[in-house]
Amino acid sequence: QEELVESGGGVVQPGRSLRLSCAASGFTFNDYGMHWVRQGPGKGLEWVALISYDGSNKYYSDSVKGRFTISRDNSKNTLYLQMNSLRAEDTAVYYCAKPLSDGRSPFDPWGQGTLVTVSS
């Protein structure tokens, strides 16, 4: 079955960087655009970024534009999120999510999430 497994979360100081990974299995990874979504502690869901199936197009929320970079390695079936200049408000569980079909379809499945804590 389709599965997404995130890794790379941890505690990081404000202003520092962190890279998240999302390993995909059970589907043809290079057929799908992929998303990152985050959820602050006790808060709702916030869409973060989308990358097209071939990596040629990338979209970001205003809150992370210029600081975060989404990328993918289709040879490794892996999605990445490079997070630079981290702020306290970036503290969240980060999920990777696959669209059902095209980039405008709903998300399923979601990974289990990886927690990023930005704190001095």
Place this chain on the structure above:
Amino acid sequence: EIVLTQSPDFQSVTPKEKVTITCRASQSIGSSLHWYQQKPGQSPSLLIKYASQPFSGVPSRFSGSGSGTDFTLTINSLEVEDGATYYCHQSSSFPWTFGQGTKVEIK
């Protein structure tokens, strides 16, 4: 940015009761509205896609309706396992956005 506003924020319900959650969009989004369930400590899971289409494996007590700006998620005959937070999500235009969530507590 399209803002999605859910109501209520919280609902305490007895098993077998009917639950209705609404989601209002700040502008028309056609049927590009989806519903997710998130249980504590778990990832969200898709319930309803494109306003009214049940996702595979979702119990028939869950249904969705609406189009344009007003949408509804209905849970008929609530079961104990339905205690969760429910989110609506629009994929009509970037950036994708979510409602603030509705927490359903089982009495």
